Amino acid sequence: EPKKSGFWSRNKEEDTEESEEADEKTEEKKSRFWSRNKDNDSSEENDEEEEPSGMFSFITAKTISEKHLEDILWELEMGLLEGDVAMEVASAVVDSVKDDLVGRKIKRSNDITEYTYNALRNAVAEIIDIPGKSMTEMIEAKKAQGEPLVVMFVGINGTGKTTTIGKLANYYLKKGYTPVIAAADTFRAGAIEQVNYHADKVGVKLIKHQKGSDPAAVAFDAVEHAKAQGKELVLIDTAGRMQTNTNLMDEMKKIKRVAKPDLVVFVGDALTGNDATQQASKFNEAIDLDGVILTKADADSKGGASLSIGYVIKKPILFLGMGQGYDDIKEYDADWMLNQLFSESGEEVNINEA
Known part of the structure; x- marks a missing residue:
């Protein structure tokens, strides 16, 4: 069917x-x-x-x-x-x-x-249609200043945060930029291995420390590496324990204070609908988000998260995850989303169409 x-x-x-x-x-x-x-x-x-x-x-x-x-x-x-x-x-x-x-x-x-x-x-x-600059525009603006764009990713485990970082590294590599990834989720050894896998697959440098080390130090080292090597983009992976965990939020605040990211981006699972909106609100209250990326948007027939999340936290959606592959990500376009929400064709979505 x-x-x-x-x-x-x-x-x-x-x-x-x-x-x-x-x-x-x-x-x-x-x-x-x-x-x-x-x-x-x-x-x-x-x-x-x-x-x-x-x-x-x-x-x-x-x-x-x-x-x-x-x-x-x-x-x-x-x-x-x-x-x-x-x-x-x-x-x-x-x-x-x-x-x-x-x-x-x-x-x-x-x-x-x-x-x-x-x-x-x-x-x-x-x-x-929540107004905001695209990440690509921000990279160019920072590049003109001789600085990398530093992006910190937050969200609970299981939403596709680390995979999204791999997709974005691949996306901007193909646009001619040189990203570096920071493995700042030092809470789990498995998290470091996972982000290391994605970095190897797409071919970008990974900055990592041992399990249990200071996440903020990892993020800081990645930013310094990008500045020294003239790289345009730093993608910081972070821990994703439950959003109500006070220690986690304190950890996020410390990473933000040390790494001084230009963007703090919440990664949420579109299929969780209102749960994703509530999670984004918690993170926004704690560390002030700048934007949102929704994963699994291609499988979301209800559209609750895409319709709610930006409006509730008053921050723009930046990208949509549209599948399992590294190329399955697209910059958010409000007109495209509107057509998808009102679509009755039942046809497969072409992620290459803006």
């Missing part, structure tokens, strides 16, 4: 069958949030004079009021929450849709479907 993509295309096949049975000439199906009411809409339009009731019965009034939208906005909010969208984000989307629709004049029942779709798309577009 073809891979389903898009935030609300999960029930596409079922919705399509219902729409075709109800009316073969129904306009192109939009989000599942309102496609489930399409049959009711058609019957209500036909029976308006006899019994003007139901979700879209207000079409006789020609003007949309807040009262008329109660049912559809409730369903929209429930659908967002089911998709692992954070509560405050779901509320923001619903409020935006309501503000966009209330007071609009309509001529036919189908107008409400089109207006609601457009209002929702506009609301989501605003939420996922």
